[in-house]
Amino acid sequence: MPSQARALVVDDEASSRMNIRDLLTLERFVVDEASDGVAGVELVKQNPYDVVLLDIRMPKMDGIVALKSMKLLQPNLPVIVFTAFGTSERAIEAMKCGAFDYLTKPFDLDELVEVVRRAMEHRKLATEVQVLRQRLAESEEYQPDQFVSKTPAMQKIFKMIGKVAPTQATVLIEGETGTGKELVANAIWYHSTRKDKPIVKINCAAIPEGLLESELFGHERGAFTGAHAQRQGRFELAHGGTIFLDEIGELRLSLQPKILRVLEQGEFQRVGGKTTLRVDVRVIAATNRNLQEEARAGRFRKDLLYRLHVVHVVVPPLRERVEDIPLLVQHFLKKYGGRRELAVTREVMTMLKEYPWPGNVRELENVIERAVVLAPGKFITPEHLSLPAGSAADIVRKYASSDSSSLALREILENVERDVILIALQRAKWNKTKAAKLLKISRRLLFTKIKEYDLKP
C-alpha cells in the first residue's frame, strides 16, 4: 500500500472509530475521523482521500445521503460502508448508490484490511486508466495546420467550422470513409469554447453491440455479468466538454431514443441504474452512411436525425477534389519524410490524380507513407507506389476491350496473371523468392510461370 494514503473514518461510535484508526495506521494510512455524516461530507469536500469507511446508521445525516454526496464530490472515491447485521436492504441500497463494498458489523479486522486493500487496488487502476486516457488525448492533440485543402468545397467547410465552433450546436458530419470527418470534429472542438476540456471519442461501430450502452452511459455494479464495479460512461466523462460519436449510423434502434434524450434534455441513466444523471455535453457526430436514406428505410429514427441535423457538414470524397492532391502529397511527404527532402515525379503525380481513391485521404496518406519508406533517394517514382489495380471488373474490361473480337475467359485471365506476376517481379527487383512471397505462391510455380509467359527484366 502507498505510504501516505489517506483514509477517512465516519462513525458515531468513538470506540469503533478508534479501532479502525489503529488498524489503518498500522497499514500506514494517515487517518481522519468524523462522528457524523455532515462532518464527513465536509472533510471529503476539502481533502483528497483515497478511501472512506462510512457507517450508514448515524444521527444527523443518514449514511446513504452522506454516501451520495461523497460520490457526487468525488466519483472515483471508494467508499466502504458498514451496515448492521441482517439489514440487507440498506446494504443493497448502498451498493446501488456507488459504495465500493459493505461490511456487516461486527466485522472481522482481517476482513476490513482485505476490503481496504481491494479498494486501493481499484483506485490505483482507475487512476492509471485516467492518466492513460489523458496521455492518449494529448498525443492525439489536434494541430490546426494538419488540415489542408484549397478546393472551394473544403474552404466552405472551413468557414462553416469557424462559424459553428463557438456555438453549442450539435453538428453532424457526413462523408465517405477516410475523407477527414474526424479532422472536422477535431477542428470544431479546437475552435470551441470547450477546448480546455477533452473531446471524448467513441466509435459506435467498433464496440460490440451489447457493450455500447454501458460504454456510452456507464453501468452500476452488478448490472450484468462481468459488471464488477460501477463504471462511468463516456457521456459522464465528457461532462463540461465535447463528445464525438463516430459512426453514429451504426447505432442500433433501441439505443437511439437514449441518445435523443441526452441531446434534448442532457439526461440519461446508467445501465442497471435508477437515478437520472445530468450532463452538459456538446455533441459532434459523424457517419459514412446517408442518414436521410437510413431514416427512410426505417433504420434510423427521424426525430434523432432532425435533432442531429442542426448543423450538417458534408465532406466531399477525394476524387471530387483532385486539386487537393498535390497539396496533400506535399503535406504527407513532410509528415513521413521528416527532414528528407522528397518529391514525386511528374508521372507519379499523374497516376495519383487519376486513381479514384475509394479510401480517400486516408488511402492517399498510406500510399505516401509506404512510398517514403520504399524510396531510397529524393524522388518517389512509380515503382514506389502501391496502388491497387482497381476492381476485378475494371481489369477485365481493360483486357476485354483491348481485343474486341475475343472475350475468351482463359485468355483474359492469362493476361491478368501475366501482368500481376510481372508487377510482383518488378516490385521485388527480380528477386524471385521475394516475388513468390508477394504473390503467395511457391518459387517453383513462379519459375514455371516465368517460363510460360517468357518474362524478362
Ligand SMILES: Nc1ncnc2c1ncn2[C@@H]1O[C@H](COP(=O)(O)OP(=O)(O)OP(=O)(O)O)[C@@H](O)[C@H]1O
Ligand atoms: N484535408 C486533410 N488534410 C490533411 N490530412 C487529412 C485531411 N483529410 C484527411 N486527412 C488525414 O486522413 C486520415 C483520415 O482522416 P479522418 O480520420 O479524419 O477521416 P474519417 O472521415 O474520419 O475516416 P473514417 O470514416 O474511416 O473514420 C487522417 O490521418 C487524417 O489526418
Ligand SMILES: [Mg+2]
Ligand atoms: Mg473517422
